Amino acid sequence: GTPETRTPTGDTTGATPVSHGQRGTFLTTAQGTRLRDTDHSLKAGPRGPVLLQDHHLREKIMHFDHERIPERVVHARGAGAHGVFTAYGSAEPLTRAGFLKKGRKTKVFVRFSTVLGSRGSADAVRDTRGFATKFYTDEGTFDLVGNNMPVFFIQDAIKFPDIIHAAKWHPDREIPQAQSAHDTFWDFVSLHTEAQHHTIWNMSDRGIPRSYRMMEGFGVHTFRLVNDAGETVLVKFHWKPTLGVHSLTWEEAQLTNGVDPDFHRRDLYDAIEAGAFPEWELGLQAFPDTPEETFADIDLLDPTKLVPEELAPVQAVGKLVLNRVPTNFFAESEQVAFHLGHLPPGIDVTNDPLLQGRLFSYLDTQLTRLAGPNFGQIPINRPHAPVNDMLRDGFHQQAVHGGVAPYRPNSLDGGNPFEATGDGFVDVPVTVAEAPKIRANPVSFDDHFSQVRLFWLSMSPVEREHIINAYTFELGKCYEQAVKERQLRCLANIDPVLCAEVAAGLGLPVPEPTLPLADVAPSPALSQLGNRWPVD
Numbered sequence: 001g002t003p004e005t006r007t008p009t010g011d012t013t014g015a016t017p018v019s020h021g022q023r024g025t026f027l028t029t030a031q032g033t034r035l036r037d038t039d040h041s042l043k044a045g046p047r048g049p050v051l052l053q054d055h056h057l058r059e060k061i062m063h064f065d066h067e068r069i070p071e072r073v074v075h076a077r078g079a080g081a082h083g084v085f086t087a088y089g090s091a092e093p094l095t096r097a098g099f100l101k102k103g104r105k106t107k108v109f110v111r112f113s114t115v116l117g118s119r120g121s122a123d124a125v126r127d128t129r130g131f132a133t134k135f136y137t138d139e140g141t142f143d144l145v146g147n148n149m150p151v152f153f154i155q156d157a158i159k160f161p162d163i164i165h166a167a168k169w170h171p172d173r174e175i176p177q178a179q180s181a182h183d184t185f186w187d188f189v190s191l192h193t194e195a196q197h198h199t200i201w202n203m204s205d206r207g208i209p210r211s212y213r214m215m216e217g218f219g220v221h222t223f224r225l226v227n228d229a230g231e232t233v234l235v236k237f238h239w240k241p242t243l244g245v246h247s248l249t250w251e252e253a254q255l256t257n258g259v260d261p262d263f264h265r266r267d268l269y270d271a272i273e274a275g276a277f278p279e280w281e282l283g284l285q286a287f288p289d290t291p292e293e294t295f296a297d298i299d300l301l302d303p304t305k306l307v308p309e310e311l312a313p314v315q316a317v318g319k320l321v322l323n324r325v326p327t328n329f330f331a332e333s334e335q336v337a338f339h340l341g342h343l344p345p346g347i348d349v350t351n352d353p354l355l356q357g358r359l360f361s362y363l364d365t366q367l368t369r370l371a372g373p374n375f376g377q378i379p380i381n382r383p384h385a386p387v388n389d390m391l392r393d394g395f396h397q398q399a400v401h402g403g404v405a406p407y408r409p410n411s412l413d414g415g416n417p418f419e420a421t422g423d424g425f426v427d428v429p430v431t432v433a434e435a436p437k438i439r440a441n442p443v444s445f446d447d448h449f450s451q452v453r454l455f456w457l458s459m460s461p462v463e464r465e466h467i468i469n470a471y472t473f474e475l476g477k478c479y480e481q482a483v484k485e486r487q488l489r490c491l492a493n494i495d496p497v498l499c500a501e502v503a504a505g506l507g508l509p510v511p512e513p514t515l516p517l518a519d520v521a522p523s524p525a526l527s528q529l530g531n532r533w534p535v536d
């Protein structure tokens with residue numbers, strides 16, 4: 001017979017099941033025995049010691065003692081909401097993914113987060129924001145696990161433990177809680193200068209969003225789409241908020257964190273409950289899938305680089321509306337598990353070395369965070385597509401699988417042969433270059449400053465003032481003068497005015513750039529663009 005699929009409660013709708021522990025009118029033990037009293041332990045007389053035989057007491061306290069699970073190693077602080085994605089159909093020529101076909105509606109769950117702070121840290125801090133979306137498509141789940149900034153600190157996932165060690169709290173005091181205002185952060189980003197691009201985004205107004213509803217989202221990496229004819233394009237994913245992009249000023253953020261540390265989460269849930277549903281358009285920047293994997297001299301495998309929208313316009317392919325607050329924060333926002341490898345047919349990964357490492361990391365961390373290999377069966381993580389896999393047993397197994405031993409083809413498991421269907425996921429057969437095994441980057445990854453300069457040149461005067469103040473404040477928290485001086489040398493490579501202003505704010509001398517300006521100048525295509533942007 002057909003093995004039972006993994007939907008023990010029969011729930012495939014994604015509606016939050018109010019399940020075990022909350023049925024019936026009477027209060028019970030976990031075994032369903034009706035209780036008369038939950039306020040007094042069983043004692044030898046009113047003044048006597050508590051009896052070991054009091055099972056209700058032990059069950060109640062035992063369970064409470066284990067209510068917490070490990071917080072996420074990064075992005076611990078976050079808030080999720082349910083919604084619906086409706087496709088415009090404009091992506092149909094590029095991908096065979098069914099959920100992007102015209103008019104198709106797909107349920108989603110989105111979790112927004114900060115990166116560095118713990119679960120209880122304040123919302124309105126200067127940090128990158130996570131923007132992770134789970135599309136419950138009928139061809140399998142698609143997770144778009146992005147951030148509100150289009151670039152990342154590092155080019156290779158092997159440095160991720162290092163940047164996070166440097167950016168999170170000092171190991172002796174566990175401070176600072178949620179800010180990049182400390183020595184090891186600045187030490188890292190001034191030594192690993194590929195981090196300078198992401199850092200200037202953090203120091204800009206983008207580092208303090210006004211609301212989750214007013215943030216952009218970016219898949220950051222380049223992905224590969226494949227259509228029905230087997231043709232491929234390279235793409236970057238973008239979320240554009242209908243309300244536009246807005247930030248808090250630094251002063252507003254300080255007040256907000258004091259008055260309401262839950263500001264962003266409250267804003268999200270209040271807006272949904274008031275019927276002011278947050279909305280984003282999903283957009284694509286599409287590039288020809290050439291062997292060089294570059295566009296306008298920009299290496300598309302380098303996650304510290306963006307492609308300016310003036311060079312590759314973002315084409316809208318659908319709309320996301322968040323319309324339902326979770327029923328239970330723990331069950332949904334805390335237990336949701338995203339993964340870049342959750343891809344439906346029509347979307348594939350590229351060789352971006354940051355992306356490749358992430359493909360390992362999320363599954364691995366969730367194995368600990370959600371205690372065992374069956375977290376895909378937790379209601380919020382269940383696909384809405386039918387599941388018929390060969391995974392068995394393990395901690396917290398919920399399914400009662402039928403059939404004989406799970407291997408395919410299987411002549412003994414009557415009527416259930418393995419059939420590879422034409423609708424199945426096919427890895428795009430990209431040719432892998434014949435090359436020596438080597439721990440190295442492509443040469444193009446060595447350009448760490450030209451896009452940082454481009455970003456600075458594109459800012460208005462008031463935005464530049466905010467950036468100068470942010471660098472000055474955050475670097476001002478460092479104890480090590482050598483670290484401040486090294487970061488000032490990085491700023492000298494970005495722009496002389498930026499460097500001089502921050503140096504003056506810190507009371508330090510203005511260093512010489514370590515690179516000639518010609519080396520950090522944007523490429524010809526980009527410098528034309530820089531000139532078109534407002535430069536005072």
Ligand code: HEM
Nearest residue numbers: 072075111130131132146147152157160220357358361365
């Ligand atoms: C969590 C985004 C790079 C490891 C997250 C989350 C987001 C995110 C949005 C929160 C997911 C949630 O809400 O549950 C990104 C982006 C990256 C990036 C956009 C770069 C483009 C990396 C890298 C690694 C990594 C390079 C490791 C090699 C993790 C881990 C978690 C996480 C371990 C916690 C996941 C969990 O406990 O469920 N990331 N990340 N990330 N990220 Fe990343």
